[in-house]
């Protein structure tokens with residue numbers, strides 16, 4: 001029997017007949033600024049589902065363990081049940097968003113090394129930036145798990161940067177979530193999509209036109225659906241040719 005386990009801003013999680021397997025439904029709803037801004041992006045659920053599946057499969061082929069089992073509908077995936085670690089792991093290659101607001105770094109400046117940051121996944125507190133010691137004091141993860149998150153995040157960044165570059169897309173930054181399976185193994189969970197990444201079109205120089213991600217919605221830049229469609233098209237085409245080459 002299927003029952004709703006949890007409804008988030010962009011996804012709904014259902015139980016399945018198997019207690020170790022959950023079903024994720026990707027919604028068309030879009031929110032920003034801790035849900036102060038709300039809207040709908042037409043067909044977003046399907047697009048983000050397809051993009052997440054393609055990227056998770058790519059990462060699995062590179063040895064990254066993920067929660068993905070398989071896609072079960074255009075906007076649904078079956079996933080391994082995990083206990084989500086309440087940390088948002090953000091990786092940045094180029095300065096944008098809150099990094100610019102908080103440090104004064106100029107948008108678009110290339111960082112000398114990939115920056116891995118940990119944020120507390122807590123809507124009531126507004127997802128604050130954590131320090132290592134705050135994270136340990138709050139017991140959000142152990143030191144060993146923290147090391148694993150850092151290493152996995154950097155490795156995922158390398159693989160995704162390479163993949164997106166082959167799609168003529170610059171991976172500016174992105175957010176990851178991880179979970180622990182029954183054995184306590186850390187698995188990549190949640191999604192990777194234009195909702196959770198900043199993606200810039202390398203074929204466009206204009207700083208507004210090049211935006212292919214949720215910033216189009218956040219900053220009212222228009223053509224949100226077109227941007228998501230473009231990402232989907234390039235990612236699926238690239239994955240198709242990568243598979244042929246294997």
Ligand code: 5GP
Pocket residue numbers: 088090096097098099127173174175195196197198214
């Ligand atoms: P920033 O800290 O600059 O707002 O976000 C950095 C990156 O992480 C961006 O790619 C952004 O989309 C992603 N990100 C950070 N927090 C969240 C969140 O709560 N939800 C989503 N969808 N993405 C997030």
